[in-house]
Amino acid sequence: MNTQAEGMQRFYKTIQKYGIVFVLLFMMIIFMVINPTFISVNNLIKIANQASIYGIMALGVTLIIIARGIDLSMGSQVAFAGLIIASLGQLQTATFKVYPNLPELPVIVPIAVGLLIATLVGATNGFFVAITGIPAFIATLGMTTILRGACLLYTKGQPVTNLVPGIVFFGESLFGIPMPVIVYMLMALLTYILLNHTRFGSDAYAIGGNVQAARVSGINVSLATIKVFAFSGLMCGVAALVFAGRVRSVHPGAATGYELTAIAATTIGGTSQTGGIGTVWGAVVGTLVLSVLRNGLTMVGVDGYWQQIVEGMIIIGAVIIDMRKNAKAN
Amino acid sequence: MSEQYLLEMNEIVKSFPGVKALKGVTLKIRPGEIHGLVGENGAGKSTLMKCLMGIYKPDNGTILFNGKEIKNYSVRDAMNYGIAMIQQELSPVYHRSIMSNIFLGNEPKTNLGFIDWNRMKVESLEWLKKVDVEEDPTREMHELTIAKMRMVEVARALASDAKLLIMDEPTSALTTKEVKQLFTTMRKIKEMGNSIVFITHRLDEIFEVCDQITVFRDGESVGYVKPTEIDQNGLIQLMVGREIKNLYPKTECTKGEVALKVENLSMGHSFKDVSFEVRHGEILGVAGLVGAGRTEVIETIFGLHKKSSGKIFIEGKEVEINSSSDAFDNGMALLTEERRKDGIFPILDIRFNTTVANLKHYIRKSNLINHQAITADTKEYIKKLDVKTPSDKQLIQFLSGGNQQKVLISRLLLTEPKIIFLDEPTRGIDVGAKSEIHRLINDLAHQGISVVMVSSELPEIMGMSDRIMVMHEGKVTGILENKDINQSVIMEYASGIRDDFVPAETERVNA
């Protein structure tokens, strides 16, 4: 009886741990039954492609939430970094140029500068949280407004278009696979390694799991927090690059609200708002759940307003399940 | 007189807003010594250790480690010097593996700079073996018993290569057997030439394991003695500054009707078929090893867990208790075992923490809260239980562990319960306060209240109970009148050697 009970328990645990994967498969089967073209290669690629931008953002915010923070400024970080990348990477023939006299730079320059600035912005968020001790919610909320203002100021409210091929490349395909998907997968791998195989990730878990224990263990909590936010900034920079490539232009209001989708994806993937719990694969699956849901609902003809309602309910449902799971664990 | 000390702390002063926690204390520790640090709650023991660990900066005084002065250092530095600390309140990272906890902040790395999980696992196994814990290092921390978590923390300290190990009340959550095991480990550490600062309120432990004792009173060091030069009473007198006459002031009182009756209560895998009753004015002690299911039983009665079967009667009437508020409505109150996790609101003040369970009594007709009454009651209980605090507005997180416990007991008493469940009521409480709390428990019984007291300290169980219920692995093995029994009998029941309730027929054949 004992082994049977243990077996049941293990089964139950597996279901709980990978429950979200079952949800994803279940959803895909339902959509497929209603509309078989849902499962076509083209459509699946499309789903992955649509998922990539906020998927990349979700990777960053997963780390932040594991360290018991939050980042509401991600959308504006994407816009800001995107504008920087675009403004330094405009064709000479562009009608509106942010820097009229700038010669065409090698494409690595706009990309490097964009990523660097995004990382610094993230680090600034981290600085406010770690050093001044204000809640991450407030710090990043303030940062949102600051960055949106900075965006408008930077281009005088204009969109930046006519980007060089080197940037547009990040919106195209390589061997039939969209570049955004490739970048997303690479970033997921990078995050996975950082989170599971370096001090950086270990510290994030420790801080979110028990900040007191982290301190007593000699972990530099402030520095680690800053690093986590900086990493999220970097991910926003990468997302911005993909955004610029795909949309082929960036405007100051770009990516508004993306942070909420990213946070939702992370949450659906089982990252706990109480900190200390979360995985990269969870963030990826959570992102796919949202992306499949949006795509599938459209394919089976559910109207757009209903889609939002369903999405909201899924987010809340996921958190309810997640909380029960963690309550059991305690 | 040029003795070589491993650690010398001289004239250490540390103040917090409103409290001078350390008024120039001295602590000297030789290499290879287990050094007992004793003193009442709030005497400053933990504060001094936190100063040593680099968590607090002392306002004044010098610290010499290995003959060299150290100052203005961080926790990281302290660890590098070779000092490690096991904190008073357990603080593991619950959702990480055992090995992550052992190497927290100190993870071994591969040449490429990645965390070396394999090495971590192998080394963890070694350290776990040293502290006699047989667990898979990849198990998550929250799945362990408290005793094992303690041992993991010891392993962690060892893994950090500490020459001086600070153990702030490591035994408070352990049972006799586990304490023995810890002592074995401590002696091993001593034989390796390392030193231990050992803080405890259980004085017999001091005499059992220490080579040297320092006594604190009110932020001052008032004694530096060898255990061979002093006896328990002498030590108490040093600590308290007065004589404690009776640690277990239990007096007979008349028992009334049955107040609480539990019939065949079961809850999942935790415990099975628990039946007992308690009368008005009776104190029922619940003994057993950690993990026997004692806490689960009282928490289930209290509605914190869902029972899988069984009945509960109060004053002869069957009741359904599905939540703690049902329990309150039925006149029950519970003092939880894990005060840090389940009991206190750390960032709120003593007034809130004292009255939170009883707020409805402080609502005026106008629906506004009567703050004067709250203040008055809080002050009354601060005085009654002798809580050491600069004011009733102090945040509870700044009180010493024992004083936090007193505030929680105040909270309980304010609800004027008829049935009280106490889970390890004097854990981490000094002798003086302990005898006060025991006196309080005795008073409660005299007021006709039924008391169910879980305790891992057998002297406490035997000193305070009318009857003793012993549990072993989720089953009641005996309910004994507390007359003419000795510790070893209780231990036999607790370890399952004796069992008065062996099922008459073994029916579970195909189990």
Ligand SMILES: Nc1ncnc2c1ncn2[C@@H]1O[C@H](COP(=O)(O)OP(=O)(O)OP(=O)(O)O)[C@@H](O)[C@H]1O
């Ligand atoms: N961070 C803090 N802020 C304010 N007061 C504090 C703080 N830490 C400790 N104190 C106070 O300093 C005094 C000493 O506390 P400490 O925790 O060192 O006592 P202790 O000897 O360890 O007691 P116990 O045996 O109960 O654990 C107490 O009066 C306590 O209230």
Ligand SMILES: [Mg+2]
């Ligand atoms: Mg203490």
